[in-house]
Amino acid sequence: MNGRTYEEVATGEELPALPIPLTRTLIVATAIASRDYQDVHHDPGLAVERGSTDIFMNILTTNGLVDRYVTEWAGPAAVVTAIKIRLGVPNYPGDTMTLTGTVTAKHDEDRRVEIAVRGENGLGAHVTGTVAVRLAAKDAT
Numbered sequence: 001m002n003g004r005t006y007e008e009v010a011t012g013e014e015l016p017a018l019p020i021p022l023t024r025t026l027i028v029a030t031a032i033a034s035r036d037y038q039d040v041h042h043d044p045g046l047a048v049e050r051g052s053t054d055i056f057m058n059i060l061t062t063n064g065l066v067d068r069y070v071t072e073w074a075g076p077a078a079v080v081t082a083i084k085i086r087l088g089v090p091n092y093p094g095d096t097m098t099l100t101g102t103v104t105a106k107h108d109e110d111r112r113v114e115i116a117v118r119g120e121n122g123l124g125a126h127v128t129g130t131v132a133v134r135l136a137a138k139d140a141t
Contacts, residue, residue: 003075006111006135015073015101015115020065022057022121024093030061057091062127066117069099070131077136081112085129095121104130111135 020026031041036058039046047055066085071078091097097119105114112134119127 003077004073004135005138006106006113007138009103009106009113009135011103011106013103015069015103018069018072018099020097020099022091022093022095022097024055027055027057027061027091027093030064031058034058034060034064036060052090054092057126059085059087062087062091062119065097065099066119066127066129066131069117070101070115070133073101074133074135079134080131081134082132083129084131085117085127087127088125089121089123091119091121091126092123095123097121097126101131111137 028042031038038058040050040052041055041058044055063083063085067080067083071080098121099117099119101115101117103113104116107113112132115131115133117127117129117131118125
């Protein structure tokens, strides 16, 4: 099984950056897939009427992208134990959000690592937060 083991991860380690193009299709499709039918996620005219400059990504999609980012780095044996995020500026179509992360803590008792995650777009920080993930032991791979 491929993936990171607890022993090979170091506090301060940086995860590789992941740029995500923010297409209109991504924003609409992921809102609908998560059953978020709020018009601000799929109807540009109504989004503008409600004070936005365009449709924007919903929090469920952002949460899923943060999860994907960490689990792609950690590998298939990793178990996400917590995701705590805070939204900032909107993710609008036509921009790119780049996710970055840093390992901020290791907990030997349960092989859990904490990762500070940040997603930036052209307007600033779209998402900031922490993901806790339990990794396999070296001898378990």
